[in-house]
Amino acid sequence: MNREGRDKDSFFTLTRDDIKEEPLPxxxxxxLQIFLSMLVFVTFISTQIWMDRRAxxxxxxxFNIQQSRQVMVGREAMEDRLRSLISRLSSLTNTSLxxxxxMDATDFIKERLSLMVHANEDIAAxxxxxxxxxxxEYSYNRLISPGPAALRKAREVMTVGMGDLSRKASPVRVDTxxxxxxxxIMVITFDIFSGHGEHxxxxxxxxxxxPAIDRYVVPLRGGSHGWAYLVDEGGKILYHQYPSxxxxxxxxxxxxxxxxxxxMMGHPCGEGSLYENYGSGRDRKLVAWDTLRILNRKxxxxxxxxxxxxxAIVQEDRTLRFLLGLMLLSSLSLSFLWVADRRHRAKLxxxxxxxxxxxxxxxxxxxxxxxxGRYSFVNDAYCCFFGVKREDVLGKPLGSxxxxxxxxxxxxxxxxxxxxxxxxxxxERISMPDGSTRYLSWSNRGIFxxxxxxxxxxxxxRDITDRKEVALALQEETLQLENLHSIVQKLTxxxxxxxxxxxxxxxxxxxMDYRSAFVSLRSGNDEGSELFxxxxxxxxxxxxxxxxxxxxxxxVFQREDxxxxxxxxxxxxxxxxxxxxxxxxxxxxxxEIKKISILSDHLAGLLVLLExxxxxxxxxxxxxxxxxxxxxxILKHLESENNRIKRYGEKASLAIIDxxxxxxxxxxxxxxxxxxxxxxxxxxxKESIRSCDMVARYGGDEFLVYLPNxxxxxxxxxxxxxSQMVAIRDFPHPIALxxxxxxxxDDGETIEKIIKVxxxxxxxxxTRRKQKR
Numbered sequence: 095m096n097r098e099g100r101d102k103d104s105f106f107t108l109t110r111d112d113i114k115e116e117p118l119p120x121x122x123x124x125x126l127q128i129f130l131s132m133l134v135f136v137t138f139i140s141t142q143i144w145m146d147r148r149a150x151x152x153x154x155x156x157f158n159i160q161q162s163r164q165v166m167v168g169r170e171a172m173e174d175r176l177r178s179l180i181s182r183l184s185s186l187t188n189t190s191l192x193x194x195x196x197m198d199a200t201d202f203i204k205e206r207l208s209l210m211v212h213a214n215e216d217i218a219a220x221x222x223x224x225x226x227x228x229x230x231e232y233s234y235n236r237l238i239s240p241g242p243a244a245l246r247k248a249r250e251v252m253t254v255g256m257g258d259l260s261r262k263a264s265p266v267r268v269d270t271x272x273x274x275x276x277x278x279i280m281v282i283t284f285d286i287f288s289g290h291g292e293h294x295x296x297x298x299x300x301x302x303x304x305p306a307i308d309r310y311v312v313p314l315r316g317g318s319h320g321w322a323y324l325v326d327e328g329g330k331i332l333y334h335q336y337p338s339x340x341x342x343x344x345x346x347x348x349x350x351x352x353x354x355x356x357x358m359m360g361h362p363c364g365e366g367s368l369y370e371n372y373g374s375g376r377d378r379k380l381v382a383w384d385t386l387r388i389l390n391r392k393x394x395x396x397x398x399x400x401x402x403x404x405x406a407i408v409q410e411d412r413t414l415r416f417l418l419g420l421m422l423l424s425s426l427s428l429s430f431l432w433v434a435d436r437r438h439r440a441k442l443x444x445x446x447x448x449x450x451x452x453x454x455x456x457x458x459x460x461x462x463x464x465x466x467g468r469y470s471f472v473n474d475a476y477c478c479f480f481g482v483k484r485e486d487v488l489g490k491p492l493g494s495x496x497x498x499x500x501x502x503x504x505x506x507x508x509x510x511x512x513x514x515x516x517x518x519x520x521x522e523r524i525s526m527p528d529g530s531t532r533y534l535s536w537s538n539r540g541i542f543x544x545x546x547x548x549x550x551x552x553x554x555x556r557d558i559t560d561r562k563e564v565a566l567a568l569q570e571e572t573l574q575l576e577n578l579h580s581i582v583q584k585l586t587x588x589x590x591x592x593x594x595x596x597x598x599x600x601x602x603x604x605x606m607d608y609r610s611a612f613v614s615l616r617s618g619n620d621e622g623s624e625l626f627x628x629x630x631x632x633x634x635x636x637x638x639x640x641x642x643x644x645x646x647x648x649x650v651f652q653r654e655d656x657x658x659x660x661x662x663x664x665x666x667x668x669x670x671x672x673x674x675x676x677x678x679x680x681x682x683x684x685x686e687i688k689k690i691s692i693l694s695d696h697l698a699g700l701l702v703l704l705e706x707x708x709x710x711x712x713x714x715x716x717x718x719x720x721x722x723x724x725x726x727x728i729l730k731h732l733e734s735e736n737n738r739i740k741r742y743g744e745k746a747s748l749a750i751i752d753x754x755x756x757x758x759x760x761x762x763x764x765x766x767x768x769x770x771x772x773x774x775x776x777x778x779x780k781e782s783i784r785s786c787d788m789v790a791r792y793g794g795d796e797f798l799v800y801l802p803n804x805x806x807x808x809x810x811x812x813x814x815x816x817s818q819m820v821a822i823r824d825f826p827h828p829i830a831l832x833x834x835x836x837x838x839x840d841d842g843e844t845i846e847k848i849i850k851v852x853x854x855x856x857x858x859x860x861t862r863r864k865q866k867r
């Protein structure tokens with residue numbers, strides 16, 4: 095395509111009418127603005143210098159206080175670590191001495207000191223010498239420990255100690271503090287005495303102070319150029335960040351207006367962590383220090399910070415203030431320039447609004463409409479997406495190109511655009527010619543002239559099909575999870591195994607639209623099975639229970655019905671309970687298999703739970719011999735019944751039954767015959783009463799019968815019938831039923847009163863029966 099043709103089709107072609115000449119800005123106004131800006135800048139710089147001086151004083155005082163607190167914390171931590179280690183070593187020699195004298199010294203050291211030496215990187219060497227000539231030497235050659243060199247220093251101390259056993263000294267003392275292979279080594283001597291106070295020898299331990307320094311002193315460095323170092327009583331530097339300065343005199347670095355090394359050493363430990371200013375000018379530094387005491391030795395912990403580190407903090411404040419001031423000046427300058435250029439920009443706003451928005455959105459589906467809804471512009475992406483040509487669209491109404499429903503919605507959105515509401519958004523679902531579905535997100539924006547009148551509407555669309563499909567899939571997954579959750583809640587509320595499985599089958603066939611569902615549960619002996627199914631199909635055409643029990647899931651396609659059967663095992667902690675199967679017209683997807691597996695797991699857990707609850711209920715409420723209610727349950731039930739009867743004004747009867755001549759059964763035929771008699775009596779009583787009545791074993795050979803909505807006369811008929819049934823039953827010895835009946839609430843307000851009345855009447859009946867014999 096030639097240049098002329100390209101210019102003709104281009105939307106961004108400018109005409110002479112789009113470019114108008116504008117007058118130049120007023121130079122005098124600009125000069126005044128520049129002068130005012132410079133005046134403000136000079137004022138700002140002067141203020142900055144004054145604030146710098148105040149900031150240096152403030153930060154220097156704050157910095158000194160912080161450094162002194164750091165030194166105090168580091169000194170306390172290092173003292174605690176070294177004292178704890180020395181205390182454990184000293185305690186070891188004292189408490190283990192009697193055992194050490196009776197056994198070989200080498201074995202003593204290996205057994206008692208080996209763990210401590212290996213567990214503490216502070217111990218560089220251990221040397222033991224007893225008067226009988228036995229001893230042991232050990233040096234731990236770690237990467238950060240001098241090892242053999244420290245052992246040599248310990249030998250020197252040991253030689254002096256063994257040569258003068260009669261000297262007066264502390265049993266535990268620091269003999270030397272030296273630098274060995276650039277490591278500060280503290281040699282501590284422990285005198286060993288027998289149980290009778292006899293001096294038996296020495297134990298010399300070479301402690302490497304470097305691990306404690308690395309942990310507690312090195313982190314105390316103040317600023318990026320600060321120094322932290324350790325000084326002995328003679329003023330020699332035991333540790334410094336620069337290894338070349340180790341062993342030199344600290345006096346050469348602490349010259350100035352501060353105190354001397356001897357004066358600093360004379361202060362007690364932890365007395366304020368004093369700080370001083372040393373030097374002047376560029377060499378000026380801030381020094382914080384404290385004394386460190388270990389046994390009979392005192393060390394000096396010093397933290398030196400050069401003035402430039404404080405200046406660095408001040409520099410940060412200065413930079414921040416400068417940026418804030420610069421921002422203020424820039425805002426003022428931009429405000430002046432904006433006022434001067436406002437009229438010039440107003441002339442170009444209409445043209446910029448027309449063309450710049452198209453440039454920004456040219457990779458999207460872009461279309462423009464006039465206020466009547468006619469196309470004024472479409473880009474190539476719009477034409478390619480909808481399969482139209484630009485010349486066939488421009489000038490035509492929206493409804494002639496797009497479907498009427500979308501045209502109606504779009505025109506309503508266009509009418510809602512105003513100066514107060516220049517934007518609106520909507521989404522569109524489009525069925526493509528190839529049968530696929532696409533989703534577009536439209537952003538409609540109004541373009542206004544200088545008077546605020548709407549002149550055009552621009553619509554920009556983005557293809558959000560992928561995002562929409564993911565959202566719809568997540569929505570479907572959420573709905574399925576909610577459905578699954580509701581099913582699980584229904585299953586949880588089931589009170590029996592039958593109700594539980596029926597609820598599951600109903601949910602699978604009605605809520606999840608399966609053709610059929612069935613559950614086959616194994617019996618207790620794993621030989622038979624119990625089948626629960628929906629009404630559509632009693633049993634699957636293909637037997638897959640055994641296969642499903644051995645696999646995670648089993649799928650079978652039934653050709654005669656064009657159905658797919660999915661079978662999932664019902665198992666709880668390896669215990670095989672049965673199989674859950676569903677029939678579907680379509681082959682189940684992985685998601686369906688997962689849902690059925692989840693329901694199968696819940697079914698297994700609830701089945702086991704119901705089994706446990708039923709067992710616990712029977713154990714707690716059922717009499718184990720007669721398998722009727724026990725005393726605890728019947729009394730609790732009678733309390734609630736008494737309250738209900740009082741509330742609603744009903745009547746009920748309670749009977750206490752005692753077995754006459756039952757003692758002879760136990761005496762003549764044994765307790766087994768007595769237990770069998772009690773079972774038969776309980777069976778007779780259950781046969782004699784209604785389903786709403788209750789019978790319970792009250793204790794021994796006594797029973798309680800509760801008959802709701804029954805008067806004592808009616809209860810007399812029931813008990814008389816039970817007595818007749820007992821009389822004709824086969825018992826080892828004839829049994830008589832002696833009973834007494836009390837009515838609710840006529841015979842008492844409380845359960846205790848009613849039971850007492852029934853009991854008294856029962857004993858009266860027993861007496862009458864004995865008198866008739």
